[in-house]
Amino acid sequence: MESSILPFVRKSVAVNLKLMSVLESKLGLPRGALAARHSLQQKGGSEARCIRSQPRSEPMSEAAAAIGAHTDFGSLTILHNRLGGLQVLMPGTDKWLYVKPLPGHAICNIGDTLTVFSAGILRSNLHRVVPPPGAQGGLERWSVVYFTRPAYEVRVKALTEESFLIAEAASKAPAGKYDTGETAGEWVTRRIKYHRLKNRIGPESWRANRGVEEMQV
Template sequence: MPVAAFPEFPTNVPTHPLVVIDYQLIKNGDEKEMDMLWKAATSLGFWYLKNHGAEEDVENMFDMGAETMNLPMEEKMKYEQGDEGSSFGYKAAGTNATDASGTPDKTEFINVAKDDALAWPKQARRAYPSTVNDRMESTIIPFVKKSIEINDTILSIFNTKLGLPEGTLQKLHPLDEYSGSEARTIKVPKNFPAEKQALGAHTDFGSLSFLHNRLGGLQVLPPGIDEWQYVKPVPGHAICNVGDALTLLSGGILRSNIHRVFPPPGAQASFERWSQVFFTRPENSVVLRSLSEESSMIAEAVSKLTEEAEGSFEPRGHVVRVV
């Protein structure tokens, strides 16, 4: 569905403003823009990213997702994630909890491993529905490669800002080693109760998330504020955020902020909510620890933490199964 066909985000709904970062500027080393990115990543941990060049790839991924979700449930369940801890494959609605009381989630999605996209036509991690395979070369691989390029650029900037030896963070996210990095296409049904969460409160457990929304629904809980606030979707702007892995590696300097998904507000609630995201995660053998031995900045940050605080950091949320 063309973006122009959707109702606008309601003007009377409170939102949390995000810093807008121009990807082309940070890619070309603009110091002011990189400073803005750093400030966003170390405060709220969320920001908009414009001029990223992935718009067409994202629209193609939405088409792939619609084709996949339209398959019979029996066919989709052949590629279900399973109970062994892997996130790759299909996830049906209702398999995760959105709160401590166990309320089922409303999200349905398909996850494609970075490893499978880059190994195609060989199978690296698992098999996928025909709708995924048919679009691997034309749709999925271009989106994965563009997302990797963008997130690697951001990792490089963080690496420098943290005072780490050149390439340290990139070496923890190599393309030729298996990792949990994946492309996820998400569908949330229309017209379900406004008070119900589609996806419960959580932090992302990876390093960076590169998210594209057509409709509202994403909410953040900013530091020092007790009320959840919507993040307004802006055409052509991705929403990026830091995950738990970078928070741990940076000794808490980079912020992984809690967020959740509620139904779109206002007239947008009458439409299916589609999202497209790429999660960059460290390769599987990486031990998540602060890189204090490699950076005096990180060492200083860790020294300011109490022993209890450093040892007790864990993802915050109510998701009862790894996704």
């Protein structure tokens, strides 16, 4: 098992660090600003996950699918899968569109912490997983994912002191919108806890699961 997981994690980390270096440049951040906040030398919530979904005998209702709609609460998500089922909500609409897997390609999602770090310049996407369309619906759906999240002690706030572009974007937003008041560890713990349906016992606990979804739609 280790011989399979470690190479996958190392390659995922390398790809994510490359993507972050490009984003640093585009956001006007100092080189290594994002990478330093995701250092593997510090304790953090990054994780690899293998997900197996059984075929459904009946179609999923829209109400059931809506419960699973979310944004990722980390920074970057790299997804590998061969069957459809991933849907994204197009900004400004109520239309969900399938993301078609392409051979030899991976799907990358921007997560909420990058939205906050960039003061909304980068946008996390609202997405959900539903049964694969057509004949694919009768097959098991396997996906392998790597979630990159900041080190636990990193404060989840806009990097206004390190980028003029980010400072300018933050200045146009309501005060405090891009300062969560939480460390990444607190942010992840809260989001995971209230993502579980059994912990949602009212409107406040439902809101506690939210990240920046309400900023995006």
